[in-house]
Amino acid sequence: MIYGKIHRNFLRSIAGRGVLSLHEATNLLNTLSEGEVPSVQDIVKDINHEIRPFQQAIKITNDELTDEEVVVFLSLGYDDATKSQNVFSATELEYFRILIEHIMTTEARQITGINAMNLVGGMKASFTKTDAQKLLNTWCRMRYLDKDQNNYALGVRAIHEFEGYLRQNMPDTIEECCLCKQIVFRGFNCPSCALAVHTRCLNKYLEKVVKWPCCKTDFHVSQLERLHSAENSRLCQSQRLENSHENEQSTEVNETQECTEDIQTKQEIIPEISQRVTRKRKMQCE
Ligand SMILES: [Zn+2]
Ligand SMILES: [Zn+2]
Numbered sequence: 001m002i003y004g005k006i007h008r009n010f011l012r013s014i015a016g017r018g019v020l021s022l023h024e025a026t027n028l029l030n031t032l033s034e035g036e037v038p039s040v041q042d043i044v045k046d047i048n049h050e051i052r053p054f055q056q057a058i059k060i061t062n063d064e065l066t067d068e069e070v071v072v073f074l075s076l077g078y079d080d081a082t083k084s085q086n087v088f089s090a091t092e093l094e095y096f097r098i099l100i101e102h103i104m105t106t107e108a109r110q111i112t113g114i115n116a117m118n119l120v121g122g123m124k125a126s127f128t129k130t131d132a133q134k135l136l137n138t139w140c141r142m143r144y145l146d147k148d149q150n151n152y153a154l155g156v157r158a159i160h161e162f163e164g165y166l167r168q169n170m171p172d173t174i175e176e177c178c179l180c181k182q183i184v185f186r187g188f189n190c191p192s193c194a195l196a197v198h199t200r201c202l203n204k205y206l207e208k209v210v211k212w213p214c215c216k217t218d219f220h221v222s223q224l225e226r227l228h229s230a231e232n233s234r235l236c237q238s239q240r241l242e243n244s245h246e247n248e249q250s251t252e253v254n255e256t257q258e259c260t261e262d263i264q265t266k267q268e269i270i271p272e273i274s275q276r277v278t279r280k281r282k283m284q285c286e
Contacts, residue, residue: 001038001042001043001046003046003047003049003050005032006029006032006033006038006043007043007046007047007050009032010025010028010029010032010043010047011047011051011058013028014058014071014073015056015073017073018072018073018142018143018144018157019063019070019071019072019073019143019155019156019157020070020071021068021069021070021071022040022060022068022069022070022071024071025040025071026040029043040060040071041060044058044060044071055075055076056073056074056075056076057073057074057076058071058072058073058074059071059072059074059160060072061156061160061182062198062200063156064156064159064184064185064186064187064198064199064200065146065148065153065155065156065186067199067200070156072143072156072157072160072161073157074157074160074161075087075161076161076164090125091123091125091127092135094123094124094125095119095120095123095127095132095135096135096139096144098119098122098123099111099116099119099145099152100154100158100162100165100166101170102115102116102119103152103153103154104154104166104170104173104174105170105173108151109153109154109185110148110151110152110153111151111152112150112151112152113136113150113151113152114150116132116136116152117129117132117133119132120132136152139155139158140152140155142155142157143155143156143157143158144157144158144161145158153185154185159183159185163182163183166183167183175189175196176196177196177197177198177201178190178195178196178197178213178214179197179198179201179202179205179213180198180201182198184196184197184198186198186199187199187201187202188202188224190212190214190215190217191212191217191223192212192214192215192217193212193214193215193217195214195215197212197213197214201213206219
């Protein structure tokens with residue numbers, strides 16, 4: 001299909017909204033097309049060909065929080081240098097970078113609203129808690145962050161937009177899914193080999209084989225619960241499979257946990273970023 005009005009309008013909508021469900025994207029294409037309706041996949045492929053030189057991309061992926069297929073607009077310029085994109089000011093980006101570090105270095109991969117506000121104190125530029133609150137709201141709306149009760153976690157857009165950044169700068173904080181090789185934020189560790197797997201990837205796999213996909217150990221739903229209380233569980237935000245694996249649609253339940261905080265102060269240099277960042281590393285544990 002020749003790149004034209006449908007592509008441009010589709011791109012404009014998705015860039016404006018940041019994230020659309022696959023269902024919404026399909027409806028959007030229906031509205032935009034006069035004749036035969038192209039598939040979202042085909043349109044996305046054409047658009048990506050055009051926008052890649054501008055370090056932008058559209059990705060069809062799965063939102064770990066809602067377990068929904070989504071179409072996400074990504075500004076990949078962030079990855080090369082967080083300083084060189086123009087949507088947010090340098091100060092706002094500094095705050096976002098500090099926020100990401102704190103989120104990624106907690107066990108549950110999320111921080112409380114109060115913690116997020118207190119990070120303002122560690123910034124060089126003048127930046128108030130009111131500024132921070134406004135930005136947190138904006139980033140939630142843009143799906144860079146997800147707010148669950150009073151906790152902030154990385155949203156689907158940040159997870160994919162900052163994937164390269166996280167792999168490069170914080171490799172010790174990420175775990176890859178043994179099935180799809182993408183970063184896992186919400187999932188499980190195998191009780192035998194400790195490899196990580198997305199909840200959705202595991203569910204799909206279990207429909208065919210009732211074993212852990214990583215090392216083929218027999219799978220029991222009870223292991224998922226044990227994992228949650230396991231001493232070395234790196235993902236204490238584990239979700240439980242409510243339904244048995246015979247049921248195709250498994251329901252996920254977010255478990256909130258009482259975490260105590262043990263604060264260690266560490267000074268580290270993040271490669272690729274020109275300035276040194278003093279970080280207070282907070283470890284939340286069960
Ligand atoms: Zn996966
Ligand atoms: Zn395993």
